[in-house]
Amino acid sequence: MTPGEYRLRVCYGKTGRLRYLSHLEVVHALERVVRRAGLPFAITQGFSPHMKMAFGPALPVGTAGEREYLDVWLTRYTEAAEVLAAMKRVSPDELAPHEARYVADGERSLTAALTIGTYRVEVDGKEIEETQARTALLELLEGGELVTERKGKIKVFDLTRCVPKDLRVTGRDGGVDIELAVRMGPEGSLRPELLVRRALPPAALQAAAVRTTRTDTLIEEAEGVWSRPM
Amino acid sequence: MTPSDLWPRLEPLLSRIERPARYIDREWGARHVTDAEYRAVLMYPDTYEIGQANQALGILYELLNATPGVAAERAYLPAPDLIELMRAEGLPLFSLESLMPVSDFDLVGITVPYELTWTNVLELLDLAGLPLRASERDDSHPLVIGGGPCVYNPEPFAPFFDALLIGEGEDAIGEMVAVHRRSRETGASRDELFMELARLPGVYVPSLYEPRHDEEGRFIGVVSKAGAPVPVTKRVVADLDAHRAPVCPVVPFVDVVHDRFAIEVLRGCTRGCRFCQAGMVYRPVRERSADAVVRDALAGLACTGYDEVSLTSLSTADHSELEEVLRRLSRRLAGTGVSVSLPSLRVDAFSVDMARLISGAGRKSGLTFAPEAGTQRLRDVINKNVTEDDLIATVTRAFEAGWRRVKLYFMIGLPTETDADVAGIGELVSRVLDAAKAATPPPQRGSVRIGVSISTFVPKAGTPFQWEAQIGLDEVLRRQRLVRESMPRKGVELHWHDAEVSFLEGVMARGGREVSDAIEAAWRAGAVFDAWTERFSLARWTSAFAQVGIDPEDIANRERPLDEPLPWGHISSGVSTSYLIRERERAYQSRTTPDCSFGGCTGCDVCTRLGVEIVTGGVRA
Structure with missing residues (x-):
């Protein structure tokens, strides 16, 4: 809405070891990337001026993301490809931007627009078998509800709403990979990892490592019609 | 990265602890020098949050990494939650950059910023699997050196260090490394190395200075051995x-x-x-x-x-x-x-x-x-x-x-x-x-x-x-x-x-x-992170002092x-x-x-x- 400002959307990954960053740490790190890149960023007005920047839905500590988004407002128009190259030069490899494009200033905010996350949950463990995992997950989903408690707060997830598409389980040497989509919202999002941990027998998970990656973050145009924000 | 990379053993612990980003390296500005024949690890005796911004370590990190053939990495004392897991799993203290066990380095440098971090120094050495006292270490161990604000009375912690630098490190650190590398090449003994180090201005090798007491046990001064200089005068950078x-x-x-x-x-x-x-x-x-x-x-x-x-x-x-x-x-x-x-x-x-x-x-x-x-x-x-x-x-x-x-x-x-x-x-x-x-x-x-x-x-x-x-x-x-x-x-x-x-x-x-005996006794009784009010216990220290007389x-x-x-x-x-x-x-x-x-x-x-x-x-x- 501000004249003379250009809203640039950047798609970046949070991968490898940097999956262990918290959302706040990602925000700080990317602000510093923008400063190091020497971009002409806009500054918010007010008591405590800061870089005008907005992020998509937060990723928890330990969860990787392949297509995460941020918007940054620039005060001078610079070719998106140039901005991208400048940012890449000063980014850690595992928190690097890989796409940049200007979007209309009036577009909805990333948090409001991005309500679908697709995930890959990799479960390592010799005792975990594909068919068994699939059956267990489907059974849990058919139950229709998942109740969680965190720091004394009880939350009930409606699974038919939260898991809008069929999930896919693929066996591989030494474990299984589970792909699923989750509907996210301001009232809190279901953690795919939690779903998997609930479904699989605790004994099987004891020694197993679980790695979660958000593979895509999407806009839901209409029921079941999803698209990327750039 | 290196054969002794501990990442596969560290990663499973990261989901069970607070703020794992402290332990994963990869920060902007972290240096990864791979072709080094001499590796140093610089450690701060408190958590990453407290020690990361230390300017002295930052200066030495840069200087050493700019020295041909030398790599410098960082290590901090993990927070209590990770320490507990490391002890349970037998995971030794590691450097951030290459996740190498601290005990595999040639040089371990510890800054000593404040009196109440001395038990943390012992915790660092112990987590690294190193004997606490210089007298118990041998050629198979890294050279353990220290420096920082506390060295103007180094005595209470002196026995834990092979050498201490009194004063500013910009010039001295390179000289100490050079002496150590040379002694490695010539196959000199640890005692010979210590004598060489003691010849460097500002370097204090505690084992070459023996405190003496009179019949009533009163301290009457130190006697230096093998011509080690008295006094050891601080190093200073002119400009x-x-x-x-x-x-x-x-x-x-x-x-x-x-x-x-x-x-x-x-x-x-x-x-x-x-x-x-x-x-x-x-x-x-x-x-x-x-x-x-x-x-x-x-x-x-x-x-x-x-x-x-x-x-x-x-x-x-x-x-x-x-x-x-x-x-x-x-x-x-x-x-x-x-x-x-x-x-x-x-x-x-x-x-x-x-x-x-x-x-x-x-x-x-x-x-x-x-x-x-x-x-x-x-x-x-x-x-x-x-x-x-x-x-x-x-x-x-x-x-x-x-x-x-x-x-x-x-x-x-x-x-x-x-x-x-x-x-x-x-x-x-x-x-x-x-x-x-x-x-x-x-x-x-x-x-x-x-x-x-x-x-x-x-x-x-x-x-x-x-x-x-x-x-x-x-x-x-x-x-x-x-x-x-x-x-x-x-x-x-x-x-x-x-x-x-x-x-x-x-x-x-x-x-x-x-007093070093009391520090060790207090640490053995569980004193660590003494600078954190909620972990400090004067009673533990009182009994440590009593125990060692x-x-x-x-x-x-x-x-x-x-x-x-x-x-x-x-x-x-x-x-x-x-x-x-x-x-x-x-x-x-x-x-x-x-x-x-x-x-x-x-x-x-x-x-x-x-x-x-x-x-x-x-x-x-």
Whole structure:
């Protein structure tokens, strides 16, 4: 809405070891990337001026993301490809931007627009078998509800709403990979990892490592019609 | 990355601990030198959050990584949650960059920042699987060296180190590494290596100095072996500009203390406060030139992406070109949202004006000043050249300029202190509060706050007060009551430094080598993170002292005669003992001594003994 400002959307990954960053740490790190890149960023007005920047839905500590988004407002128009190259030069490899494009200033905010996350949950463990995992997950989903408690707060997830598409389980040497989509919202999002941990027998998970990656973050145009924000 | 990469063993633990980003490396500015034949790990004896911003380690990290054939990495003490898991899983202490076990390095360098981190040093060594004492280590172990602010009395922790550097490390670290590499090549024994190291100026090899006692067990001095020099005199860098400040330091992912780009604008302070160890041992004053400060501040901001630059030193307002530096920085940084901060302010109008220059319209954070004592008499004793008029004028200026809170630092237990001096703290704060309110528009007077922070004076080695008795615990509590009674309540926020912590600091600050046994006993009884209030237990320390037969009160609370040999008598900061004695006498006469970087030489002997001189860009005012 501000004249003379250009809203640039950047798609970046949070991968490898940097999956262990918290959302706040990602925000700080990317602000510093923008400063190091020497971009002409806009500054918010007010008591405590800061870089005008907005992020998509937060990723928890330990969860990787392949297509995460941020918007940054620039005060001078610079070719998106140039901005991208400048940012890449000063980014850690595992928190690097890989796409940049200007979007209309009036577009909805990333948090409001991005309500679908697709995930890959990799479960390592010799005792975990594909068919068994699939059956267990489907059974849990058919139950229709998942109740969680965190720091004394009880939350009930409606699974038919939260898991809008069929999930896919693929066996591989030494474990299984589970792909699923989750509907996210301001009232809190279901953690795919939690779903998997609930479904699989605790004994099987004891020694197993679980790695979660958000593979895509999407806009839901209409029921079941999803698209990327750039 | 390397065959001994511990990542596969660390990663499964990361989902079970808080803030795992502390342990994953990959920060901007982290160096990964792969083709090195000599590897050093620099460690801080506290968690990543506390140690990451340490400027000394940052300087050494950069210098060593720039040395051909040498790689330097970092390690910190993991937080208690990870320590517990590491011990359960048998995972040894690791470096961040290559996740190599610390015990696989050639050199382990530990900074010793504060007395109560000494148990953490033992925790580091033990987690690394290294024997705690130099006497128990052999050629199969890394060389364990140390340095930092505590080395001016190194005795209590000396047995845990193979060598300690007294003073500044810019030149010495390379020399120590070179000696070690050469000894590796020639296959020299550890004893030969130690003798070589002891020949380097400023390097103290504790095992070559043996403390002696008389028949009654009283310390009578040290005997040096194999021609090791006495005293060991501190290393000092003649010209700060000869070593460019690191402009691409590591930029942490997690929130750490001092999370900003810091540039050291000057080293040393000769205000001559008689209680202040830093002011005595870091002499002489050496300023970085205004051009270098501005150039490096801008380069550092560009390289790190920080939105704040801090101009650090013991007394930044003393920099002769500070105003020029701030004006140039403000001009260059306008519109970038970058702020400039000054960590320490003098009690004068100039300091407030400098703070105004960089604070914009906000005036959010308060200003901090240190009058240290409540009466003029006692301020003269400690040579804190601040008058009440200065303080009132400074506070008035600050509140007129829009600040609504100031913080004041005081000490109790200073030499010659009377109850009148103690009560004087509250009376002074009362007048400061009145002045602050008078300078504030009536509708805003309700928001005026004076923070008052009171600590107990701990006599430190190498200062004119090194012979003084620290007041006992009961007396501290009595004087704290006096302060409380004299202090206005409304508008004042009173904070105390824990009396028991100060007592232990006092024992550590002036203890002899035998105190190392107590440190080890306390650590074995579970003492670690003693600087964290919730983990500190004086009872654990009391029984550790009893167990090894040490009377801690005899160390901290007894005035020492001038002719009594001091445990740190063989370590010299370059300041002569006769100067310290003279300053102590002047203290008793309430006579002040001027700052030699403003006026003439006051005869501390540092410049002549160390062959250096005061370096300032302009005339100090």
